[in-house]
Amino acid sequence: MIGYIVKRLLLAVPTLWAVLTIVFVLARVLPGDPAQTILGDQATQEALVAMRHRLGTDKPIAEQYADFLANAVRGRWGDSLVTGKPVLEEVGKVLPYSIDLTVSAIVLGALIGVPLGTWSALHRNAAFDYIARLGSLLGLSFPAFVSAIMLLLAFAIELRWFPVIGAGGSGPWERLRAITLPTVNLGIIMAAYVTRVTRSSMLEVLGEDYIRTARAKGVPSRVILWRHALRNALIPVVTVVGLYLGILIGNSVLTEIVFNRSGLGKLIVSALDQRDYTVLQGMMVVYAFAIVLVNLLTDLTYGFIDPRIKRQ
Amino acid sequence: MSAATEAPLLELDGLVTEFRTGGAWHAALRGVSFALARNETLALVGESGCGKSVTALSIMGLLPPANSRIAAGRIRFAGRDLVGLSEEAMRKLRGNEISMIFQEPMTSLNPVLTVGFQVAESLRYHRGMEGQAARRAALELLDQVKIPAAAQRFDDYPHQFSGGMRQRVMIAMALACRPKLLLADEPTTALDVTIQAQVLALLAELKSAYGMAMIFITHNLGVVASIADRVAVMYAGAIVETAAVDELFARPTHPYTEALLRTIPRVDEDSAGLAAIPGQVPPLSAMPPGCRFAPRCALREAECEATDPALAPLPAAADHRVRCRVRAPATAAPRHA
Known part of the structure; x- marks a missing residue:
């Protein structure tokens, strides 16, 4: 298992290298001089030269590339052009909020989606199945920012159960209250995906020969469902959860804006807004790294669920 | 009669x-x-x-x-x-x-559960056997169906068995409770x-x-x-x-x-x-x-x-x-x- 993890991590290295290279190239092909952007239109020639020297953009491109890679590896991603603080610090400040929201949305989505999909598969074409399928279709087609606003109107403004904006204070209770609505917003969309995949995967597994074997052995149907069928049905679900992270990044941008919650999504939007190139560069690497990490976790989960994958 | x-x-x-x-x-x-x-x-x-x-x-x-x-x-x-x-x-x-064994040994065993577990399952639900007792009894069954080195293979998964060996496992499973x-x-x-x-x-x-x-x-x-x-x-x-x-x-x-x-x-x-x-x-x-049969009959x-x-x-x-x-x-x- 450890060998497998190491192998997978080594495979992630070329991916990350490719991402860094693309980020480097993108930053260089973009029109405009970073030094000019930082100093503004009125900057003197001397100041520009000094700034270029400070940024390293006066060096030959090969040298810049080598410096960029070396700095990236050492965690020196430059300073924000807006706040002047190191990019890593800026990202580190909001990352916990994003992780909180992402993890809780995934957990909520799985907690709703897996049982709902399983139940739906068991009662195929019964009334419940139709309701669940309709509900998940609704969840899939509903824009995240609309549902966010509806949740806010209902539970934060009308009922006043949850705060309207922010990520909560220092206490765990406050943080939990603040994260509830954003989590529900993202989790419901997630649940819609998971329900659909679980249902179809479960239907397929329930028709497998080994399920008939288990029934022929006299295994109680509850055990057949949870021990024999669900584990086999989970592989496509894990795949979808992994892929969903990409969608979650998009949806969390909107969710963070509507709920005025700090997080990666809000950071990247403000960086875009203010043309903060160094922060954008850093964020691209962070997102790429997150996707690589999620893929690794997904693969490890496969190995955990299916012994055939672990051995390969 | x-x-x-x-x-x-x-x-x-x-x-x-x-x-x-x-x-x-x-x-x-x-x-x-x-x-x-x-x-x-x-x-x-x-x-x-x-x-x-x-x-x-x-x-x-x-x-x-x-x-x-x-x-x-x-x-x-x-x-x-x-x-x-x-x-x-x-x-x-x-x-x-009443037990049944099936035609397709390659797909009739659950790929995510160990062979030993699947054999022991019948004993668990019909004989109330648990833990070591179930393991011993299941092992004995695997021996009876002539699976070589059954003790070492008990915790293996079905994909590690050949078709013939899987069918032996199926037989062991079917016979676990001595059906009539x-x-x-x-x-x-x-x-x-x-x-x-x-x-x-x-x-x-x-x-x-x-x-x-x-x-x-x-x-x-x-x-x-x-x-x-x-x-x-x-x-x-x-x-x-x-x-x-x-x-x-x-x-x-x-x-x-x-x-x-x-x-x-x-x-x-x-x-x-x-x-x-x-x-x-x-x-x-x-x-x-x-x-x-008439349409096909000479x-x-x-x-x-x-x-x-x-x-x-x-x-x-x-x-x-x-x-x-x-x-x-x-x-x-x-x-x-």
Whole structure:
């Protein structure tokens, strides 16, 4: 298992290298001089030269590339052009909020989606199945920012159960209250995906020969469902959860804006807004790294669920 | 069956199993009747789609409830009628008193559970065995089905086993609770010929060791002679001929049985090619009104296409019964339309 993890991590290295290279190239092909952007239109020639020297953009491109890679590896991603603080610090400040929201949305989505999909598969074409399928279709087609606003109107403004904006204070209770609505917003969309995949995967597994074997052995149907069928049905679900992270990044941008919650999504939007190139560069690497990490976790989960994958 | 003889272990009486296709119910079994004594082996023989597996699954109560039903008839097992028994009562029988092994060893084991666990499962749910006791008993079973180094392989997964070894695991699972009846649905069809012989020998050995009755489903008449006491040839959802195994091979009477026997390639005769039965089993939804075999039968008479004959004993041997109005003219009217 450890060998497998190491192998997978080594495979992630070329991916990350490719991402860094693309980020480097993108930053260089973009029109405009970073030094000019930082100093503004009125900057003197001397100041520009000094700034270029400070940024390293006066060096030959090969040298810049080598410096960029070396700095990236050492965690020196430059300073924000807006706040002047190191990019890593800026990202580190909001990352916990994003992780909180992402993890809780995934957990909520799985907690709703897996049982709902399983139940739906068991009662195929019964009334419940139709309701669940309709509900998940609704969840899939509903824009995240609309549902966010509806949740806010209902539970934060009308009922006043949850705060309207922010990520909560220092206490765990406050943080939990603040994260509830954003989590529900993202989790419901997630649940819609998971329900659909679980249902179809479960239907397929329930028709497998080994399920008939288990029934022929006299295994109680509850055990057949949870021990024999669900584990086999989970592989496509894990795949979808992994892929969903990409969608979650998009949806969390909107969710963070509507709920005025700090997080990666809000950071990247403000960086875009203010043309903060160094922060954008850093964020691209962070997102790429997150996707690589999620893929690794997904693969490890496969190995955990299916012994055939672990051995390969 | 007279009062003097022992009651049969299993008795099917006019079993009609139907499937729903395209909104209408069609009979896949149309009045299957036979009796099986303790320790007896009955071979169910016939082409694909003739109802062999449906018969076994009906006995096990494993037909999908959404699109199948037992429309008529009784399945009496050890004094109880299994038709209409609750699912929980059937569950307690399955794997305990009646076991079944399947054709496809490659897909019949759960890929994410260890072999040992899957064998121990029957013991857990029927004998209440847990932990080490279940493990020991399951290990003993794996030894009995001659899995080499069973102790080391106990925690392996099915994909680490070959087809023949997986079928041995299936047998171990089926025999875990020493069932009275084993339903073997083409257990050797998917295996190599050499492995087939080994698995057959193992089944025969365990059957006599455990004192089980067995229904052995196959389309391979060659296998039948070596393992069965009695044979029932099925065609289009009905038994068309049944006899003791020697009697059937000596005097195949139904034209379908004859044709089946001719399809066995022989090494001691020169022949231009393999014999085949022309035509195919009619689909459930388009059964001919008279004798189901008539459209493919060389002996067909006009009357064959109008009335379905009953299973009638031959004058020479009462235990040899044939459903053919040409070969075994019956006095009785057909019992099941």
